[in-house]
Amino acid sequence: MVSYKELGLVNTREMFKKAVAGGYAIPAFNFNTMEQMQAIVQAAVETKSPVIMQVSKGARNYANATILRYMAQGAVEYAKELGCPNPQIVLHLDHGDTFELCKDCIDMGFSSVMIDGSSLPYEDNIALASKVVEYAHKYDVTVEAELGVLAGVEDEVSSAVSHYTKPEEVIDFSKRTGCDSLAISIGTSHGAYKFTPAQCTRDPKTGKLVPPPLAFDILHEIEKKLPGFPIVLHGSSSVPQDEVDTINKYGGKLPDAVGIPEEQLREASKSAVCKINIDSDSRLAMTAAIRKYLAENPSHFDPRQYLKPARENMKKMYIHKIVNVLGSNDKL
Ligand SMILES: [Zn+2]
Numbered sequence: 571m572v573s574y575k576e577l578g579l580v581n582t583r584e585m586f587k588k589a590v591a592g593g594y595a596i597p598a599f600n601f602n603t604m605e606q607m608q609a610i611v612q613a614a615v616e617t618k619s620p621v622i623m624q625v626s627k628g629a630r631n632y633a634n635a636t637i638l639r640y641m642a643q644g645a646v647e648y649a650k651e652l653g654c655p656n657p658q659i660v661l662h663l664d665h666g667d668t669f670e671l672c673k674d675c676i677d678m679g680f681s682s683v684m685i686d687g688s689s690l691p692y693e694d695n696i697a698l699a700s701k702v703v704e705y706a707h708k709y710d711v712t713v714e715a716e717l718g719v720l721a722g723v724e725d726e727v728s729s730a731v732s733h734y735t736k737p738e739e740v741i742d743f744s745k746r747t748g749c750d751s752l753a754i755s756i757g758t759s760h761g762a763y764k765f766t767p768a769q770c771t772r773d774p775k776t777g778k779l780v781p782p783p784l785a786f787d788i789l790h791e792i793e794k795k796l797p798g799f800p801i802v803l804h805g806s807s808s809v810p811q812d813e814v815d816t817i818n819k820y821g822g823k824l825p826d827a828v829g830i831p832e833e834q835l836r837e838a839s840k841s842a843v844c845k846i847n848i849d850s851d852s853r854l855a856m857t858a859a860i861r862k863y864l865a866e867n868p869s870h871f872d873p874r875q876y877l878k879p880a881r882e883n884m885k886k887m888y889i890h891k892i893v894n895v896l897g898s899n900d901k902l
Contacts, residue, residue, distance in 0.1 A: 572677070572679040573679065577642070577646060577661075578657070579643075580658050580660060581711060582750060583750060585658060589898070593840040594897035595839035595896040596621065596846075597619065598664075598802075598846065599621065599622070599623060599848055600624050600664060600847070601623050601638070602633050603633070605877050605880060606881075606884060607642075608881060609852075609885040611645045612652065613885050615652040615657070617889055617892045617893055617899040617900070618900045618902045619900075619901060621898075622662050623645060623660065624662040624664040624847070625680075626665055629664075635675070639661065639678050639680070642659065642679075643679070645657075645659055656902070662684065662714075663680050663683040665686045666702070667686055669702055672706065673705055676705065676706055681711055682713070683702065683706060683712075683714070684715070685698060685714075685715055686716050687699055688718060689729070692739065692743075699713070703715075703747055703749055704748075707748070713749050714750065714752070714753055715743070715749040716755075717735045717743050717754060717755075718735030718736070718756075719755055722760030723761045732755055734757070734788055735756065735788060737791040737792050737795055740792050741795050751799075751800035751801070752796075754789070754803070756786070756789050758806050759805045760805040761850060762807070762827045762829070762850045762853070764807075765828055767826055778811060779826055784830065786838075789801070790841070793841060801842045801845075802843070802847070803835075803846050806830050806835055807830065808830055808895075809828055810829075810855075813855055816861065817857055820861035820862050820864075821861060822857070827854075829850065832894070836896075839895065839897055855880075855883045855884045858883065859876070859879045859882070860879075
């Protein structure tokens with residue numbers, strides 16, 4: 571049993587309280603590789619932002635949970651080395667689907683876990699989330715639960731259709747589970763293809779898809795029912811069109827990839843939404859930089875040569891999100 575506190579990590583409790591009161595959101599960036607981890611830490615330190623580093627099922631399969639946990643421990647030390655004496659870094663399990671997995675992560679030093687019972691019947695979701703909360707709170711680990719279902723595909727999490735969160739359920743759910751934050755479904759979606767062309771309109775000038783707006787009415791109703799309660803948005807990449815264009819220009823094929831417009835995330839950040847999950851944008855930034863580099867330098871084969879601009883491009887994207895979209899800069 572390792573406590574996250576010994577590793578210099580923090581849970582989300584104080585962080586979310588301040589974010590809700592201050593009208594900003596904490597970035598939750600997924601990580602799988604050393605380059606992503608370095609870019610996240612550099613961006614957080616340079617902007618003086620708290621940050622959530624999260625590990626999905628796909629990340630655990632790819633990199634191994636133990637390695638990722640040590641990387642998060644390394645992230646804390648790295649932040650100190652970069653001149654941040656008291657970094658606020660959360661190591662979070664993204665989309666935990668069983669009690670055993672959440673327990674394993676808590677026992678190995680995660681400071682926060684998500685238990686995603688959103689695909690289960692309502693009462694079963696409550697029973698599972700309550701069991702995780704009971705265990706997690708013994709070790710002062712915070713728990714995110716989910717009500718409502720997001721569409722889209724992210725690693726092993728996938729659903730063809732979305733079911734918006736029902737505001738009439740949130741009080742009962744949060745009280746009975748004791749969860750610390752609640753992921754809701756208001757029209758965000760996992761992956762780089764968040765909407766089908768049929769769900770969108772097309773900008774006549776650029777030919778790009780314009781996605782349907784988020785259901786802010788549902789968000790505001792939830793806020794009224796649970797004043798000050800931390801709300802989480804999954805599937806909130808914006809799928810920057812300049813990165814998509816770079817990928818397509820250098821041999822990629824991502825037609826009609828579309829995300830959540832940043833103005834809408836900016837608006838959501840000012841509400842009770844205090845954690846915004848961004849994964850696909852990092853993948854796009856990395857792939858765009860690598861494709862461009864290799865196309866322009868066909869004789870190079872040292873991974874450091876193309877991973878360096880990839881890391882820089884991800885860092886630029888993380889800083890942009892922190893400063894221009896979520897507003898979590900200068901909040902340490
Ligand atoms: Zn998610």
